[in-house]
Amino acid sequence: MKRYGEHRIPGKLFVVEGIDGSGKSTQLMLLHQWLQAEGYGTVFSEWNSSPLVKETTRRGKKKQMLTPATFSLIHATDFADRMEHNIIPLLKAGAVVLCDRYIYTAFARDVVRGMDPKWVRELYSFAVKPTGAFYFRVPLDVAMKRILDGRTGLKFYEAGMDLELADEPEDSFRIFQGRILEEYEKMVPEFDLTVIDATFPIEEQQVQMRQIVKAKLVQAKRLRVAP
Amino acid sequence: MRETYGVALPGMNLADLTGKLIVIEGTDGVGRSTQIGLLKPWLEQQGRAVLETGMTRSSLAGGGIKQAKEGHTLGRITLSLFYATDFTDRLLNEVVPALRAGFVVLTDRYIYSLMARAIVRGIDPAWIRSAYSFALKPDAVFYLRIGVDDLIPRVVFSRGFDYWESGMDLHPSEDMYESFRKYQTALLEQFDILGEEYGFDVVDASVDIRTVFERLRAGIARVLSGEPREPLFAVPRPKETAEEAGAPKVVELPSPGDVAAEGE
Numbered sequence: 193m194k195r196y197g198e199h200r201i202p203g204k205l206f207v208v209e210g211i212d213g214s215g216k217s218t219q220l221m222l223l224h225q226w227l228q229a230e231g232y233g234t235v236f237s238e239w240n241s242s243p244l245v246k247e248t249t250r251r252g253k254k255k256q257m258l259t260p261a262t263f264s265l266i267h268a269t270d271f272a273d274r275m276e277h278n279i280i281p282l283l284k285a286g287a288v289v290l291c292d293r294y295i296y297t298a299f300a301r302d303v304v305r306g307m308d309p310k311w312v313r314e315l316y317s318f319a320v321k322p323t324g325a326f327y328f329r330v331p332l333d334v335a336m337k338r339i340l341d342g343r344t345g346l347k348f349y350e351a352g353m354d355l356e357l358a359d360e361p362e363d364s365f366r367i368f369q370g371r372i373l374e375e376y377e378k379m380v381p382e383f384d385l386t387v388i389d390a391t392f393p394i395e396e397q398q399v400q401m402r403q404i405v406k407a408k409l410v411q412a413k414r415l416r417v418a419p
Numbered sequence: 420m421r422e423t424y425g426v427a428l429p430g431m432n433l434a435d436l437t438g439k440l441i442v443i444e445g446t447d448g449v450g451r452s453t454q455i456g457l458l459k460p461w462l463e464q465q466g467r468a469v470l471e472t473g474m475t476r477s478s479l480a481g482g483g484i485k486q487a488k489e490g491h492t493l494g495r496i497t498l499s500l501f502y503a504t505d506f507t508d509r510l511l512n513e514v515v516p517a518l519r520a521g522f523v524v525l526t527d528r529y530i531y532s533l534m535a536r537a538i539v540r541g542i543d544p545a546w547i548r549s550a551y552s553f554a555l556k557p558d559a560v561f562y563l564r565i566g567v568d569d570l571i572p573r574v575v576f577s578r579g580f581d582y583w584e585s586g587m588d589l590h591p592s593e594d595m596y597e598s599f600r601k602y603q604t605a606l607l608e609q610f611d612i613l614g615e616e617y618g619f620d621v622v623d624a625s626v627d628i629r630t631v632f633e634r635l636r637a638g639i640a641r642v643l644s645g646e647p648r649e650p651l652f653a654v655p656r657p658k659e660t661a662e663e664a665g666a667p668k669v670v671e672l673p674s675p676g677d678v679a680a681e682g683e
Contacts, residue, residue, distance in 0.1 A: 193496070193541060193543040193546065195543070195546075245497075245501065257508075257512075259428075259430075259507075259511050260429050260430075261429075261507045261511065261553065262507050262511070265500060265504040265507055266504050268500050268503075269497055269500035269503075269504055272496040272500050273494060273497040275494075275496070276494030276495070276496055276497055277494060277497075305429065306429025307428075308426040308427075308553075310426075311425075311426045311552065311553070314546065314549040314550070315500075315549070315550055318496050318546070
């Protein structure tokens with residue numbers, strides 16, 4: 193069983209992290225377009241995408257039957273399925289794999305829910321270490337405004353309502369995201385995350401991102417997309 | 420106060436878990452559920468409230484695991500984590516409330532089976548130990564020990580070989596018999612290692628159902644009466660000299676009559 197940092201596979205893995213409303217998904221989508229145009233075999237791997245565990249997760253959330261521990265473990269199960277059946281095979285084939293959220297999301301979220309930080313890190317130690325991990329840093333108020341404009345309602349776990357932080361989902365969400373933000377800041381030095389200032393214009397952020405990715409791909413074997 | 424094997428879970432008060440957590444461990448087909456079927460009414464006759472629980476029965480993940488196994492599509496790490504999810508759901512929603520209410524919780528397997536299966540499938544032992552380090556330490560673990568040669572006829576003449584119990588996911592090219600033998604041998608080895616580490620009470624399960632039951636009954640009576648188990652290991656018994664050198668120690672439990680007299 194290979195651990196974080198021990199995998200030797202030809203593909204490249206880039207991940208984006210940040211709180212909801214940080215704009216990370218937009219940036220990843222733009223990076224994807226560019227990589228494809230450059231001729232790299234590039235694949236998206238999305239969080240919560242495994243059909244196998246999805247049903248269990250969905251049921252647990254719908255019935256609000258998840259505790260912090262089962263919440264953590266069901267997401268780790270889902271992530272493991274993607275790691276074993278999707279991400280690792282793609283990387284072995286030499287693809288450039290893009291992930292919108294990665295293990296750092298779980299570390300932030302589970303620790304805010306009261307799980308032991310070391311335990312969660314060990315739980316996910318089977319994950320491949322990314323070639324590059326971008327953290328989109330944004331002040332809470334900016335993110336809240338982006339999220340709540342044009343949103344009709346927050347979901348129970350999304351708002352951290354299981355933590356009983358506040359009666360109103362919106363208040364709960366604000367406190368919850370604030371705590372997530374604190375966890376992200378702790379992880380910047382711990383995991384050497386590349387910080388992007390997410391208050392900058394979208395194009396500027398994308399220029400920075402492409403420069404960094406380009407530098408890391410220089411020596412990569414290029415898996416050409418079939419014409 | 421009750422302890423865990425390492426980390427605590429958020430919001431869990433360990434101080435008021437006053438019931439008894441008793442684990443029956445052992446490999447596939449060794450007779451765990453038969454014994455639990457006998458132990459439960461026996462405990463209830465004595466006025467003990469009993470919760471019986473087992474693997475892959477949680478309302479959260481039990482169904483998902485069954486489905487996944489039918490398709491044989493889970494990776495090794497994924498399967499281990501799915502089991503861990505199920506275990507945790509059961510621990511928090513069944514075991515903990517029952518212990519809080521003062522029940523005797525009889526559990527058909529615990530983290531040890533889950534760890535043994537994972538390790539045999541190439542999972543890092545340190546990783547799986549850490550994953551389960553929030554589990555409550557039980558009051559006793561009775562391990563029904565059997566050799567693979569005694570196990571095979573039981574399986575053949577009852578339900579037959581099962582895909583997972585034969586480790587066919589590990590040896591796809593073998594026939595069921597060869598695979599079962601290899602897989603169960605490796606599993607039993609892991610159980611012995613875990614038994615030493617976690618201090619199992621070993622019960623010889625190669626003998627008849629009645630004898631195994633009597634030994635379990637005596638052991639459980641001892642746990643319920645609050646007697647410390649350490650002296651049982653420390654005091655050498657004359658019968659132990661007959662054991663093979665190097666074989667894991669099989670604890671000779673006192674006869675049921677003695678314990679009933681002491682216990683009440």
